[in-house]
Amino acid sequence: MITDEFDPLAYVTAVAPAMGMRFAPERLAVLADAFTLVVRVGMPALLHQVPDEAEPAPVFVA
Amino acid sequence: MSLHLLTAGEIASLIRDRRLSATAAVTAALDRISAHDGAVNAFTEVTAARALARAGVVDAAIAAGEAVGPLAGVPFAAKNLFDVAGSVTLAGSVIEQRRAPATQDAFAVAAMERAGAICVGCLNMDEYAYGFTTENSHYGACHNPHDLSRVAGGSSGGSGASVAAGLVPISLGTDTNGSIRVPASLCGLWGIKATYGRLSRAGGVMFVPSLDHVGPFARSVGDLALAYEAMQGEDIEDPAQSWRGMQRVSGVLHEGVTGLRVARLGGHFARHGHGYVQVAADRVADALGARAMVEIADAAAGRAAAFLITAAEGANQHLDDLRTQPERFEPLTRDRLLAGALLPAQWVVHAQRVRSHYRTHVMELFRHWDILIAPATPSVATPIGQDMLEADGQVVPLRPSFGVYTQPISCIGLPVIAAPLQGVDDVMPVGVQLIAAPWAEDVLFRAAALLEREGICASVVAPGFV
Numbered sequence: 001m002i003t004d005e006f007d008p009l010a011y012v013t014a015v016a017p018a019m020g021m022r023f024a025p026e027r028l029a030v031l032a033d034a035f036t037l038v039v040r041v042g043m044p045a046l047l048h049q050v051p052d053e054a055e056p057a058p059v060f061v062a
Numbered sequence: 063m064s065l066h067l068l069t070a071g072e073i074a075s076l077i078r079d080r081r082l083s084a085t086a087a088v089t090a091a092l093d094r095i096s097a098h099d100g101a102v103n104a105f106t107e108v109t110a111a112r113a114l115a116r117a118g119v120v121d122a123a124i125a126a127g128e129a130v131g132p133l134a135g136v137p138f139a140a141k142n143l144f145d146v147a148g149s150v151t152l153a154g155s156v157i158e159q160r161r162a163p164a165t166q167d168a169f170a171v172a173a174m175e176r177a178g179a180i181c182v183g184c185l186n187m188d189e190y191a192y193g194f195t196t197e198n199s200h201y202g203a204c205h206n207p208h209d210l211s212r213v214a215g216g217s218s219g220g221s222g223a224s225v226a227a228g229l230v231p232i233s234l235g236t237d238t239n240g241s242i243r244v245p246a247s248l249c250g251l252w253g254i255k256a257t258y259g260r261l262s263r264a265g266g267v268m269f270v271p272s273l274d275h276v277g278p279f280a281r282s283v284g285d286l287a288l289a290y291e292a293m294q295g296e297d298i299e300d301p302a303q304s305w306r307g308m309q310r311v312s313g314v315l316h317e318g319v320t321g322l323r324v325a326r327l328g329g330h331f332a333r334h335g336h337g338y339v340q341v342a343a344d345r346v347a348d349a350l351g352a353r354a355m356v357e358i359a360d361a362a363a364g365r366a367a368a369f370l371i372t373a374a375e376g377a378n379q380h381l382d383d384l385r386t387q388p389e390r391f392e393p394l395t396r397d398r399l400l401a402g403a404l405l406p407a408q409w410v411v412h413a414q415r416v417r418s419h420y421r422t423h424v425m426e427l428f429r430h431w432d433i434l435i436a437p438a439t440p441s442v443a444t445p446i447g448q449d450m451l452e453a454d455g456q457v458v459p460l461r462p463s464f465g466v467y468t469q470p471i472s473c474i475g476l477p478v479i480a481a482p483l484q485g486v487d488d489v490m491p492v493g494v495q496l497i498a499a500p501w502a503e504d505v506l507f508r509a510a511a512l513l514e515r516e517g518i519c520a521s522v523v524a525p526g527f528v
Contacts, residue, residue, distance in 0.1 A: 030397055
């Protein structure tokens, strides 16, 4: 799901304005580090294959 | 009479029998808070006037021969994300100081008071519940009563510290990824995160709606049962509630675990932590007659899915403030929320599908087992300010790591009781998770009560606060 070329700093720099956010360059670097941590911890999910029928809605009915 | 060493059930019994007034019980709790909260920093507000007024109502009802609830006159406190009428619901932030005082109580607070309990204050927490350590720079770090240099856990750190220090016998917290179970483990308390949808969350500032749960902390299983029963009730204000009727558990505490199928979780749950947390889980598993070590397939993927969903959903709750006043967020919270706000939508949807698929796998286990046993935290409480955790041959960022065993369980809404063990580590307590199928909290209470009766698990007022 993520290629080797992924650059967190370039990503957050590009996407922040789309979310209505503006940051100074030094803040963007800190944000890129935080994004990198989220990606690292979330990676086992991103790499996990699911069948087509896996339901994305948060259904909890037992 | 040392009221702070009594259980809530004992206090309520004394009050119902007119051997103690509710006013005296509340006054004693307020005095304890005044004397000791400076050391632990559990409270962000003490609601003395409200509490004393409520105590007067309970005393008047008893004097008039009216029925009072099972928690009559028992002081309790609530994490400061619950609305408490007359108080500003801070949710650990300074941004929320803009709010007007709440005009009515959160469902959980009102439910406790309908059972006779009396709210004496609001409790410290990680900002917006996004953390496992309650190192809150706005309101100060919450200190663990068992060792004041260590964290109390989070995000319901004040809820844990207040009960472990004997300031109140019961507190209320929330658990999105482990925020009841982590402080319960680190402070040596009983805590329950009921099935997702069992207990209403209405009235307050929640964190991640598709993962949020509410629940109580206590120093005895009997008190935990009383609070769990009190917090139940149908509430149309919580759209995620799936009301199934009252589940009474006080009556099953002496049933034991005969006939229940118990297994210890291995795999993901046997890695990542210090050896002593595995010893703790083994002790509990042995005491409950666990017959096997089983694995939850893809627990790491489930945990990671919870992490991504939390970041995205949590950020969405605060998007306007992240845009306009990011500098006013707690530094430990801000950058994670900002990162969550920027996650690609496809990653989040994929994480939701992983969660769903993972849940299907886990539910298969409950065809064979009634209770699953796992550690609650990878270590005992760590020093305040510590950033990295060394355990199981790895050095990892400490704060997210405290959820390594709790997130794979809560992300699919399973009910869990955190059971406290003393003396596994040299000084500090540590907790073990008792996990059941959805809606089977009653079997968890049976197991917890057995562990307490047999002395395997115990919760105490921290020695420095006796």
